[in-house]
Amino acid sequence: MATNLKSLAKDTAIYGVSSIFGRFLNYLLVPLYTQTLSAASGGYGVITNVYAWTALILVILTFGMETTFFRFANKSEENPNTVYSTTLISVATVSLAFVVAVIGFLPIIAPAMGYEQHPQYIGVMAVVVALDAIQAIPFAYLRYKRKPIKFATLKLLFIGLNILLNLLYFVVLPHLYKSHPDIIGKIYDPTVGAGYAFYLNLVCTGIITFFFWKELFGIKYVFSKSLLKRMLRYSWPILVLGIAGILNQTADKILFPFIYEGADQKAQLGIYGAAAKIAMIMALITQAFRYAYEPFVFGKSQDKDNKETYAKAMSYFIIFTLLAFLAVIAWMEFLKYIIAPDYWEGLQVVPIVMAAEIMMGIYFNLSFWYKLIDRTIWGAIFSGIGCAVLILVNVLFVPKYGYIACAWGGFAGYGTAMLLSYLVGQKYYPIPYPMKSIAFYVAVAAALFAAMVLVPTQGMWLTTIYRTVLLMVFAAVIYKREHLAPLMKKLPLVGRFFR
Numbered sequence: 001m002a003t004n005l006k007s008l009a010k011d012t013a014i015y016g017v018s019s020i021f022g023r024f025l026n027y028l029l030v031p032l033y034t035q036t037l038s039a040a041s042g043g044y045g046v047i048t049n050v051y052a053w054t055a056l057i058l059v060i061l062t063f064g065m066e067t068t069f070f071r072f073a074n075k076s077e078e079n080p081n082t083v084y085s086t087t088l089i090s091v092a093t094v095s096l097a098f099v100v101a102v103i104g105f106l107p108i109i110a111p112a113m114g115y116e117q118h119p120q121y122i123g124v125m126a127v128v129v130a131l132d133a134i135q136a137i138p139f140a141y142l143r144y145k146r147k148p149i150k151f152a153t154l155k156l157l158f159i160g161l162n163i164l165l166n167l168l169y170f171v172v173l174p175h176l177y178k179s180h181p182d183i184i185g186k187i188y189d190p191t192v193g194a195g196y197a198f199y200l201n202l203v204c205t206g207i208i209t210f211f212f213w214k215e216l217f218g219i220k221y222v223f224s225k226s227l228l229k230r231m232l233r234y235s236w237p238i239l240v241l242g243i244a245g246i247l248n249q250t251a252d253k254i255l256f257p258f259i260y261e262g263a264d265q266k267a268q269l270g271i272y273g274a275a276a277k278i279a280m281i282m283a284l285i286t287q288a289f290r291y292a293y294e295p296f297v298f299g300k301s302q303d304k305d306n307k308e309t310y311a312k313a314m315s316y317f318i319i320f321t322l323l324a325f326l327a328v329i330a331w332m333e334f335l336k337y338i339i340a341p342d343y344w345e346g347l348q349v350v351p352i353v354m355a356a357e358i359m360m361g362i363y364f365n366l367s368f369w370y371k372l373i374d375r376t377i378w379g380a381i382f383s384g385i386g387c388a389v390l391i392l393v394n395v396l397f398v399p400k401y402g403y404i405a406c407a408w409g410g411f412a413g414y415g416t417a418m419l420l421s422y423l424v425g426q427k428y429y430p431i432p433y434p435m436k437s438i439a440f441y442v443a444v445a446a447a448l449f450a451a452m453v454l455v456p457t458q459g460m461w462l463t464t465i466y467r468t469v470l471l472m473v474f475a476a477v478i479y480k481r482e483h484l485a486p487l488m489k490k491l492p493l494v495g496r497f498f499r
Helices: 002-027 029-036 043-062 065-073 080-104 106-112 119-144 148-179 195-210 213-217 225-259 265-278 281-299 306-330 332-338 341-366 368-372 377-401 403-428 435-454 460-481 485-489
Strands: none
Touching: 002 029, 002 148, 029 043, 029 148, 029 265, 029 332, 043 080, 043 119, 043 225, 043 265, 065 080, 065 119, 065 225, 080 106, 080 119, 080 225, 106 119, 119 148, 119 195, 119 213, 148 195, 225 265, 225 377, 225 403, 265 332, 265 341, 265 403, 281 306, 281 341, 306 332, 306 341, 306 435, 306 460, 332 341, 332 460, 341 368, 341 403, 368 377, 368 403, 377 403, 435 460
């Protein structure tokens, strides 16, 4: 089991560094957008809303075939190349048909989404999300082939290009336009505003596609209709699961402009979206864990000690996400500068969104029991119920309480799905999770969080120092209970302090 956990940790580190570092770089866009697009303008609200739609559509266009690819490629009776090529052909066909449909009906779709003044936003993002869907399969193939370096490089290349171009069009060119409008006006139009975020995304996504030359054109394409039918029987519940799951993340941002009664829907949505970005440290950890965990689980499904390994991995995940939760709260006085001051009123949602992200990560880890026994319908049921709870909370309370209800809706939705998956999973595929230990860590983290936010302090530095001391208390508890001394002694530079 130790060897397996080391392999998981190694892959998690590679995927995690690229994911966390990449998201960190991507965070540069948040202060960039919030500094150049005021909260009152609603520009960041437009970006938040459109990207919520694209996240939902991406799940639909991939229709669960990433997970399905891993499942079938690891079956001894299947040819991995046939599985890959059949998956790629299927997703590409659906994605291209989607683009044609959106472009053809754009005059109808754009006004229905509230973008009758900017239909080009919808058309551009339709192409982007189609390319993203197609790229998802080669990215999954890289994970299957255990090629995390190329995976990480392409992810970081996209983010790097995107940041550079955004800096050019949101900072450099607007500054130069003031003194040289005739020259700069040939490549920059100040009236486009938030639209450049979408156009630049298209450019970067198109460039990255060319780097998949080997994965797209260096294989022998074999399409198996019978294989596709078997894969679809496995994937359709994952599709339902995926739709419900992504709605748990995006439904509030999609519904908000339609159900919020104030006239400043986009402005309020922008404040909520910007503040929630600070809470995305949980999404970083969960995503990094998922990239390594999904192929690891399916590849290890036949081992005798698999359940004990899953239980230990879950315990570590919860411990370190709680540590990250407290770290964000401890250093909030500095982290809030990620967004512009006119967005700070939304900071109240950060702990709620982070708690919801932790439960989402736990739910993801719990979800493997029904994937391993090929009963993915359970995932669709759990996520569907969780999504229904989220939407209900939003519809009932957003009109009165605004975006704070969006945060609590996600909390309620993820919490419901997590509890249902655990209770049913222990019946059909029992895993000996260390519940007493997990409960202990949750209780300690909750008490320290309460001490951080309820005890009054004065000033940025005093508040941060006080909260950091409480954070170190939690770290010390982990160090003692998990017997980390032998591991810490081996670390360079700092190891001598643990001897």
